[in-house]
Amino acid sequence: MTRELKYVGKPIARADAVDKVTGAAQYTHDLCLHGMLHTALVLSPHASARIVSIDIEKAEQVQGVRAVLTGNGLCYQLGLYLQDKCILARDIVRYHGEPVVAIAADTLDIANAACRLVEVQYEALPSLLDPRDAMEESAHLVHPDLHTYNYMKGVFFPKAHSNIAHHQKIRKGDFDRAFEKADIRLTASFYNPPVQHVPMETHAAVAQALPGNRIEIWTSSQSPYTVRHLLSVCFGLPHADVRVHVPYVGGGFGGKAGLGLEPLAYVLSRAAGGRPVKVVATREQEFNTLPSRQGLHSTIEIATSNDGKIVALKSTYIWDAGAYADYGVNIGRSAAYSGAGPYSIDNCWIDSYVVYTNKVFGTAFRGFGHLEVLWGIERAMDLMARKLGMDPVEFRKRNLLKEGDTTITGEAFTSGHGNPQQCLEAVAEAIEWRTPSAPPIEPHKVRGKGIAMLHKAPAMPTSTSCAVVIKLDEDGGADVLVSGVDYGQGTYTVLRQIAAEELRIPIEKVHITWECDTAFSPYDWQTVASRFAYMGGNAIIEAAADCLDQIRFVAAQALDVAPEDLECEHGTVYPKGHPDRGIPYSQLALGYTFENGNSIGGPIIGHGRFIAKGLTHLDPDTGQGLPAQFWTYGAHSVEVEVDTETGEIEILNIVSALDAGKVLNPKLCVGQVVGGVVQGLGSALWEGFVFDEKGRLLNPAFVDYKIPTAKDIPHRTQQILLENPQPGGPYGARGVAEHPMISIPSAIGNALYDALGIEFTTLPLNYERILTRIREKAESS
Amino acid sequence: MYDIRFTVNGQPEHATVPATMTLLDLLRDRLALTGTKEGCGIGECGACTVLLDGKPITSCLMLAVEADGHDIETIEGEAVGGGLSVLQQAFIDTGAIQCGFCTPGMIMSARGLLNRTPDPSDENIVEAIAGNLCRCTGYEAIIAAVRLAADRLAGAKQGRGQS
Ligand code: FES
Numbered sequence: 001m002t003r004e005l006k007y008v009g010k011p012i013a014r015a016d017a018v019d020k021v022t023g024a025a026q027y028t029h030d031l032c033l034h035g036m037l038h039t040a041l042v043l044s045p046h047a048s049a050r051i052v053s054i055d056i057e058k059a060e061q062v063q064g065v066r067a068v069l070t071g072n073g074l075c076y077q078l079g080l081y082l083q084d085k086c087i088l089a090r091d092i093v094r095y096h097g098e099p100v101v102a103i104a105a106d107t108l109d110i111a112n113a114a115c116r117l118v119e120v121q122y123e124a125l126p127s128l129l130d131p132r133d134a135m136e137e138s139a140h141l142v143h144p145d146l147h148t149y150n151y152m153k154g155v156f157f158p159k160a161h162s163n164i165a166h167h168q169k170i171r172k173g174d175f176d177r178a179f180e181k182a183d184i185r186l187t188a189s190f191y192n193p194p195v196q197h198v199p200m201e202t203h204a205a206v207a208q209a210l211p212g213n214r215i216e217i218w219t220s221s222q223s224p225y226t227v228r229h230l231l232s233v234c235f236g237l238p239h240a241d242v243r244v245h246v247p248y249v250g251g252g253f254g255g256k257a258g259l260g261l262e263p264l265a266y267v268l269s270r271a272a273g274g275r276p277v278k279v280v281a282t283r284e285q286e287f288n289t290l291p292s293r294q295g296l297h298s299t300i301e302i303a304t305s306n307d308g309k310i311v312a313l314k315s316t317y318i319w320d321a322g323a324y325a326d327y328g329v330n331i332g333r334s335a336a337y338s339g340a341g342p343y344s345i346d347n348c349w350i351d352s353y354v355v356y357t358n359k360v361f362g363t364a365f366r367g368f369g370h371l372e373v374l375w376g377i378e379r380a381m382d383l384m385a386r387k388l389g390m391d392p393v394e395f396r397k398r399n400l401l402k403e404g405d406t407t408i409t410g411e412a413f414t415s416g417h418g419n420p421q422q423c424l425e426a427v428a429e430a431i432e433w434r435t436p437s438a439p440p441i442e443p444h445k446v447r448g449k450g451i452a453m454l455h456k457a458p459a460m461p462t463s464t465s466c467a468v469v470i471k472l473d474e475d476g477g478a479d480v481l482v483s484g485v486d487y488g489q490g491t492y493t494v495l496r497q498i499a500a501e502e503l504r505i506p507i508e509k510v511h512i513t514w515e516c517d518t519a520f521s522p523y524d525w526q527t528v529a530s531r532f533a534y535m536g537g538n539a540i541i542e543a544a545a546d547c548l549d550q551i552r553f554v555a556a557q558a559l560d561v562a563p564e565d566l567e568c569e570h571g572t573v574y575p576k577g578h579p580d581r582g583i584p585y586s587q588l589a590l591g592y593t594f595e596n597g598n599s600i601g602g603p604i605i606g607h608g609r610f611i612a613k614g615l616t617h618l619d620p621d622t623g624q625g626l627p628a629q630f631w632t633y634g635a636h637s638v639e640v641e642v643d644t645e646t647g648e649i650e651i652l653n654i655v656s657a658l659d660a661g662k663v664l665n666p667k668l669c670v671g672q673v674v675g676g677v678v679q680g681l682g683s684a685l686w687e688g689f690v691f692d693e694k695g696r697l698l699n700p701a702f703v704d705y706k707i708p709t710a711k712d713i714p715h716r717t718q719q720i721l722l723e724n725p726q727p728g729g730p731y732g733a734r735g736v737a738e739h740p741m742i743s744i745p746s747a748i749g750n751a752l753y754d755a756l757g758i759e760f761t762t763l764p765l766n767y768e769r770i771l772t773r774i775r776e777k778a779e780s781s
Numbered sequence: 782m783y784d785i786r787f788t789v790n791g792q793p794e795h796a797t798v799p800a801t802m803t804l805l806d807l808l809r810d811r812l813a814l815t816g817t818k819e820g821c822g823i824g825e826c827g828a829c830t831v832l833l834d835g836k837p838i839t840s841c842l843m844l845a846v847e848a849d850g851h852d853i854e855t856i857e858g859e860a861v862g863g864g865l866s867v868l869q870q871a872f873i874d875t876g877a878i879q880c881g882f883c884t885p886g887m888i889m890s891a892r893g894l895l896n897r898t899p900d901p902s903d904e905n906i907v908e909a910i911a912g913n914l915c916r917c918t919g920y921e922a923i924i925a926a927v928r929l930a931a932d933r934l935a936g937a938k939q940g941r942g943q944s
């Protein structure tokens with residue numbers, strides 16, 4: 001008989017809710033240490049220039065200034081995958097907004113005033129703004145020393161003396177032959193601009209250089225252990241001498257993965273004699289200094305048979321990495337192995353190039369390249385369906401991965417992967433796909449429906465691991481220590497549910513510490529890739545089992561029965577069938593004491609761990625291998641209404657279906673889906689960086705860079721969560737946090753065709769673009 | 782420097798502030814009321830929303846000296862008698878919180894709305910929080926939370942009226 005679940009799968013409220021509704025939650029922004037200094041930055045006004053001279057003398061003399069740093073003395077190269085970045089620009093600046101000088105002072109006002117006294121002479125260099133130009137042989141090099149940089153060997157392939165930071169190849173079957181022989185062929189190109197994450201808490205870090213070359217950091221980060229590791233490597237310190245705290249984090253969406261402002265805060269503190277130094281990005285710096293999502297140029301060629309079977313697909317993805325590609329290289333890699341969509345394709349050829357340009361650099365962003373790649377793929381699927389005269393849903397169904405198929409990297413697709421077909425059918429049915437939209441009352445408005453598939457797997461090293469420690473308390477409660485970061489996703493609440501379920505104690509008795517601290521919390525790689533509920537969940541199950549083993553071992557002696565004859569429920573351990581003879585955990589947590597005072601056991605501390613299983617590097621020439629711990633599939637359908645006089649678009653409905661494997665907490669899961677859908681709407685309709693011809697970012701503020709507000713949300717959203725279990729997932733769950741955002745633009749683009757008969761290939765689909773195309777169409781007809 | 786007197790969450794306060802100091806900095810840096818957040822510093826995100834004489838304002842745009850003689854309410858004053866307010870509880874119940882950074886400002890905007898419009902329409906709610914950016918939740922659950930709080934408050938009032 002399977003035990004009925006008490007907490008897993010239930011709509012439990014967030015563990016952190018009270019702190020957050022009362023204002024008690026402390027974020028790095030809120031942190032203030034005794035003697036703490038504040039930081040201001042001098043930023044590059046050029047996209048590409050040589051630094052001729054920097055005069056900091058006047059700034060240094062300002063009363064209250066404690067440290068003035070330029071890139072000169074800071075000969076460090078930093079990075080997780082590719083060490084291409086310095087702490088402050090050295091010799092050349094590579095993007096408009098790049099930090100050139102940093103000043104720490106008693107107050108922010110003093111630091112800002114001192115920055116205004118810094119004189120920097122630049123000699124402007126030609127700036128490369130289009131990655132397609134940057135790939136030309138004759139292009140100037142954004143990183144002339146690329147061939148000397150350290151990088152993760154065997155995984156990434158920076159091309160020496162070029163602007164190509166990584167080239168990922170996928171080769172399956174014989175594309176040329178199949179394309180040649182196919183009945184129907186199509187080629188189309190697409191573009192996504194760079195966009196910003198816009199976490200409401202901008203990046204912030206406080207660092208203190210401690211005596212004996214130790215570092216203590218508090219940071220708004222997704223990656224406590226990665227920050228620790230990279231700092232320890234960069235500064236040549238033992239790992240234990242770098243201590244990283246992560247308090248509450250006000251949103252991340254990938255932008256706070258890897259390293260951020262921490263190294264800068266540390267070198268400033270070191271220069272200021274060990275005073276703690278706080279660096280907080282202004283909103284403008286969040287846009288133009290800190291990383292964004294890379295832009296993408298895609299060209300997609302598809303060939304099918306007359307009856308709609310895709311026989312060959314070729315994609316060229318050219319990523320606009322911006323000035324640094326440390327993280328971008330991994331996006332170029334992962335979006336390539338997902339780069340043909342969730343379809344069965346025997347002959348596939350993908351080239352994914354991550355290319356340096358003179359723009360603000362890219363990093364991870366919720367969806368990790370998949371929103372961008374699937375903008376092209378899912379639009380191209382509709383184009384192809386039309387060319388075939390097939391219904392877009394039927395065309396997709398014909399080609400979706402099914403049991404027995406292999407992915408483009410040669411992975412066998414099984415029922416354990418989940419069911420993309422069910423997702424597609426669910427969203428088609430909910431939007432009444434077969435019924436055309438009802439015509440709107442106003443004659444200048446039109447409606448349409450669109451559909452798009454999505455898929456994604458966690459992009460992570462083959463050795464990614466994490467650990468959990470559970471300490472039993474005197475009252476029979478449990479303290480759970482993790483260093484995955486819950487920056488809003490709700491992971492801690494879910495882990496708490498699993499811990500309560502596994503330890504057989506009430507959920508109120510499970511506590512998760514909100515501040516991660518690398519001195520106490522066990523290792524986790526970093527909180528990215530929608531993998532923490534999966535990996536942390538598994539580790540918690542193992543840690544809880546370890547606690548129960550210890551409980552049974554001590555209780556067995558106390559009750560004089562064999563450990564295997566004991567069971568646990570309601571925070572009590574008892575001989576099977578005799579709950580009345582039980583001992584509460586509270587009497588075992590620190591050790592058991594017999595009536596005569598003799599004691600046995602000791603504090604119960606369980607630990608659990610999880611490491612990625614069976615992943616392989618991809619073959620450098622063919623991309624074949626096993627990159628994914630699990631895949632999550634899904635689909636969206638949308639209905640839109642367009643005002644043909646203004647180009648304005650109303651989203652009437654968005655239906656999302658995701659195969660979650662097991663929904664661990666429906667309330668949180670729906671919250672993730674709605675939030676992701678609306679974030680995807682931002683990418684679809686409004687968001688995108690605009691640069692002038694010199695590479696200066698023209699919209700680094702909310703006035704010109706609009707994100708969705710409460711006024712912009714769809715009239716209706718629907719969430720359909722499927723539960724085809726994931727083998728190896730905790731309770732059968734797989735990650736879903738990033739996925740809702742993916743393919744929202746594609747579904748809307750497809751709906752716009754249905755409404756207007758116009759093919760859009762460039763994001764965002766703002767009203768200017770829509771109106772221009774409506775007018776062009778009217779003129780040409 | 783200016784001498785100002787005002788109340789914060791009902792507590793009388795006195796401060797000497799420079800002319801350029803914002804109300805936001807006064808609250809966060811001088812009075813340690815860090816529940817009020819800064820998301821942009823230029824009046825575009827609503828994270829710094831507090832109530833001035835019961836009405837929501839963006840405290841990053843107001844100078845501290847302008848608070849002289851006024852009553853300020855911040856998120857720290859929202860919980861009542863050791864328990865959560867109806868509005869706070871509604872935010873929890875509808876799942877209106879993710880990272881939580883926008884939450885204090887959202888709750889203050891919602892509080893301002895309910896002060897003047899106890900039975901708001903959905904349009905009223907959207908209008909009231911349209912200046913508060915949230916990057917996590919997609920707003921649906923926040924709108925539902927304000928609705929729920931208004932209903933619960935109305936229910937409680939009605940309950941009292943009948944008894
Ligand atoms: S901080 Fe005041 S509106 Fe953004």
Ligand code: FES
Pocket residue numbers: 200250251488877878879880881882883884914915916917918
């Ligand atoms: S909950 Fe994160 S910004 Fe609103």
